Amino acid sequence: xxxxxGALNDNLFKSAMVILIVxxxxxxxxxxxxxxxxxxxxxxxxxxxxxxxxxGRLADRMEKARLISIIKAxxxxxxxxxxxxxxxxxxxxxxxxxxxxxAHSTFFGPLKYSILPVHLAAHELxxxxxxxxxxxxxxxxxxxxxxxxLVLRGDGPLVVSALLIAIAVGGYVASRFVPxxxxxxxxxxxxxxxxxxxxxxxxxxxxxxxxxxxxxxxxWFWLIGATFLAQLPALTKNVIGGDEQVVTLFLAAFSIGxxxxxxxxxxxxxxxVSLRLVPVGALGISVxxxxxxxxxxxxxxxxxxxxxxxxxxxxxxxxxxxVDLLLVAVAGGLYTVPLYAVLQLRSAAAERSRVIAGANIVxxxxxxxxxxxxxxxxxxxxxVPGxxxxxxVANLGAALGLRASAAAAxxx
Numbered sequence: 001x002x003x004x005x006g007a008l009n010d011n012l013f014k015s016a017m018v019i020l021i022v023x024x025x026x027x028x029x030x031x032x033x034x035x036x037x038x039x040x041x042x043x044x045x046x047x048x049x050x051x052x053x054x055x056g057r058l059a060d061r062m063e064k065a066r067l068i069s070i071i072k073a074x075x076x077x078x079x080x081x082x083x084x085x086x087x088x089x090x091x092x093x094x095x096x097x098x099x100x101x102x103a104h105s106t107f108f109g110p111l112k113y114s115i116l117p118v119h120l121a122a123h124e125l126x127x128x129x130x131x132x133x134x135x136x137x138x139x140x141x142x143x144x145x146x147x148x149x150l151v152l153r154g155d156g157p158l159v160v161s162a163l164l165i166a167i168a169v170g171g172y173v174a175s176r177f178v179p180x181x182x183x184x185x186x187x188x189x190x191x192x193x194x195x196x197x198x199x200x201x202x203x204x205x206x207x208x209x210x211x212x213x214x215x216x217x218x219x220w221f222w223l224i225g226a227t228f229l230a231q232l233p234a235l236t237k238n239v240i241g242g243d244e245q246v247v248t249l250f251l252a253a254f255s256i257g258x259x260x261x262x263x264x265x266x267x268x269x270x271x272x273v274s275l276r277l278v279p280v281g282a283l284g285i286s287v288x289x290x291x292x293x294x295x296x297x298x299x300x301x302x303x304x305x306x307x308x309x310x311x312x313x314x315x316x317x318x319x320x321x322x323v324d325l326l327l328v329a330v331a332g333g334l335y336t337v338p339l340y341a342v343l344q345l346r347s348a349a350a351e352r353s354r355v356i357a358g359a360n361i362v363x364x365x366x367x368x369x370x371x372x373x374x375x376x377x378x379x380x381x382x383x384v385p386g387x388x389x390x391x392x393v394a395n396l397g398a399a400l401g402l403r404a405s406a407a408a409a410x411x412x
Contacts, residue, residue, distance in 0.1 A: 001174040001177075002068060002072065002171055002174040002175045002178055003108075003112050003132060003135065003136060003139075004135050004136070004138070004139045005139070005167050005168075005170050005171035005174055006072070006075065006104075006105070006108060006139075006171050007135075007136045007139035007140055007143070008139040008140075008142055008143045008167055009079065009143065009164060009167045009168055009171065010101055010105060010143065011140045011142075011144050012143035012144075012146050012147045012160065012163060012164060012167065013079070013082050013086075013098070013101060013143075013147070013164055014040070014044065014098065014101075014143075014144075014147070015144040015145075015147025015148050015151075015251070016086055016148070016150070016151040016156075016157075016160045017040065017086070017094045017098065018037050018040060018233055019147065019148045019151055019152065019233065019244055019247065020089065020094075020151050020152070020157075021033055021036050021037070021040075021091065021094070022034075022037060022233045022234065022237065023152060023237070024089070024152065025089055025091055029091065031091075033233070033234060034231075034234035034238070034378060034384065035375060035378065035379075037231075037233055037234060038230045038231075038374050038375045038378070039371070040095065040098055040230070041227075041229065041230035041367070041371045042367070042368050042371030042372065042375075043095060043099055043102065044098050044099070044101065044102040044105075045102060045222075045226065045363070045364045045367040045368060045371075046099065046102060046364065046368065047099060047103040047105075047106045047364075048102065048105070048106045048109070048360045048361065048364035048367075049198075049361055049364035049365060049368065050194060050198075051103060051106045051107065051194070052106055052109075052110070052198065052357040052358070052360040052361045052364065053191070053194065053197040053200075053201045053354075053357060053358070053361065054190065054191075054192075054194065054197065055106050055107040055109070055110050055353075055357050056110045056201065056353045056354035056355075056356065056357025056358065056360075057189075057191070057197070057353075057354060057357075058107070058190070059107075059110040059111050059114060059353030059354075059357070060114075060183065060184055060188055060350065060351060060352070060353040061183055061185060061186060061187075061188040061190070062183050062186075063180060063181065063182060063183055064114070064115050064118075064178075064180070064181035064183070065175075065178040065179065065180045067107075068108065068111055068175045068178050069172065069176055069178070071104060071107050071108050071111075071175075072168070072171045072172040072174075072175040074104060075101075075168045075171060075172070076165070076168040076169060076172060078097060078100045078101055078104060078168075079097075079164040079165050079167075080165060081093065081096070081097050081100070082094075082097040082101070082161075082164050083161030083162070083164050083165055084161070085097050086151065086157045086160050086161050086164070087157045087158055087161045089157070106360065109356065109357075109360050110354070110356040110357045110360065111353065112132070113340065113343075113344060113356045114344070114347075114352040114353040115178075115181050116129065116344060117344050117345070117349070117352065118181045119179060119181070122273065122345060123271040123272075123273075124271070125273060125341040125344055125345060126265070126266050126269050126271055126272070126273060126337065126338065126341045127266045127271065129262075129337050129340045129341050129344075130265055130266035130337050131263075131266075133258065133259070133262040133333065133336065133337055133340075134258075134259040134260075134262045135259075137255040137256070137262070138255070138259055140251075140255045140258075141251070141252050141255035141256060141259075144248065144251040144252065144255065145248050145251070145252055146160075146163065147160060148244050148247055148248040149244075149245070149248060150163075184349050184350040184351075184352070184353075185350045198361055201354060201357065201358040201361065202358050202361050202362060204358070205354075205355055205358035205359065205362075206358075206362070210346045211343065211346055211347070211355060211359075213275070214275075214339040214340075214342045214343040214346070215343065215359045215362055217335070218336065218339045218340065218343070218359055219359070219362045219363045219365070219366040219367075220366060220395075221332065221335055221336050221339070222366060223366040223367055223369065223370035224285060224391055224395060225332060226370055227370045227371070227374055227387070227388075227391055228254065228328070228388070229251070229254070230371065230374065231374070231384050231387055231388060232247060232250050232251060232254070234384050235250075235296070235388075236250055237306065238384065239296050239383070239384055239385060240296065240307070240312070240318065240321065241305075241306055242306060242307045242309075242312050243307060243308055243309070245308065245309040246306075246307060246309055246312045249309060249312070249322070250321075250322070250325055253322055253325045253326045254325055254328075254329045256326065256329070257325070257326045257327065257328065257329025257330040257332070257333065258329045258330075258332050258333045258336075259333065260329075260330055260333060261281070261329060261330035261331060261332055261333020261334045261335075261337075262333040262336070262337050263333075264330070264333065264334065265281075265333055265334045265337040265338065266337065268334075269338065273338070273341045273342055273345050274338060274342075275338050275339070275342060276338075277334045277335075277338055278334075278335055278338055278339060279399060280331075280334060281331045281332065281333070281334035281335025282331075282335055282395060282398070282399030283331075283396075283399060284327065284328070284331025284334065284335075285328055285332060285335065285392070285395050286392045286393070286395045286399065287392075288324045288327040288328045288331065289324075289328055289388055289389070289392030289395065290389060290392040290393065291320075291324050292321065292324035292325065292328065292385070292388060292392075293385045293386070293388055293392070295317075295320040295324050296321060296385040297385070343356065343359060344356075370391075373390075374387050377390065
């Protein structure tokens with residue numbers, strides 16, 4: 001419940017912020033909504049790059065349930081500021097709070113993944129991760145829909161602001177019931193030199209062949225996922241010609257697909273911690289992303305206005321876009337769940353949080369690189385579907401490299 005409410009709040013805030021900027025705030029300010037959406041994606045994950053090493057050390061040094069409660073208490077303060085930003089429409093404040101929520105997620109991430117092996121047996125890790133991922137993306141779905149549907153109403157900013165605070169308080173209350181998990185390394189020293197500690201941590205994690213393949217695989221997944229989610233509002237408005245309800249449908253399809261793919265992965269693997277479904281998921285991501293590019297070209301956007309949800313669903317050509325998005329996400333669920341389970345199982349208990357934190361740093365590097373690449377492509381004239389096509393083609397090469405790396409690790 002703590003994880004669910006945290007993901008719900010993250011996505012309620014991010015969805016409301018991006019929709020507010022793309023549909024209401026960007027044009028009057030003389031700014032590009034698509035560029036700001038990509039900048040928001042990069043800013044949210046920047047704290048993962050800056051603070052993950054410290055987060056991993058704290059998670060291995062402190063009792064995990066107590067640390068979770070402290071982090072959730074901070075979320076209440078962040079959301080008080082976030083509610084002010086949504087209510088006032090202050091773009092600078094919205095971006096500042098987005099960074100703070102990224103910091104919140106940075107410190108919570110190593111805890112939520114390293115606590116699972118404390119309470120679950122090895123054969124339960126696939127199912128446990130699948131349930132966490134499915135619950136997380138259910139929260140993403142609900143938060144995304146609520147933010148997109150509510151924020152553009154007359155009283156929407158005030159309603160969203162109140163929800164942000166209420167959910168943060170609920171997350172703190174839920175955190176008080178998290179089962180205790182004793183610290184595996186209570187004498188671990190903290191290193192406040194962030195750059196040095198981050199470099200050492202990443203170097204140590206990447207030097208272990210058994211950890212390298214899952215870390216790189218997860219990082220590539222988050223590059224793809226972050227790029228996709230950042231493009232959807234502009235893709236919907238400027239390419240498909242849909243209103244904010246169509247954006248919500250696309251985000252819902254993506255979230256449902258990840259959850260369904262996660263649960264399907266658990267059923268197919270039946271408790272076995274194995275990477276054999278990862279190449280299948282990677283291939284599916286590429287195939288359906290490339291088809292999405294062509295589906296966008298076949299979509300008929302009305303001239304001079306935005307399509308309603310009913311109009312979108314009434315056009316058979318547009319269903320291809322929706323199905324492609326759904327299947328990309330299902331493939332993503334098949335891809336990511338085994339990687340998390342393998343990473344947990346191959347990590348020593350005394351440093352599991354730091355391993356996950358190291359993976360988060362690499363994730364952040366990949367996501368920042370993805371956001372910058374998308375911004376550059378858009379700045380030189382590429383279309384939003386063209387950005388997604390580039391992701392799909394690049395993923396084919398990455399899938400082949402991951403398969404070779406996983407095979408080498410398995411032999412080792």
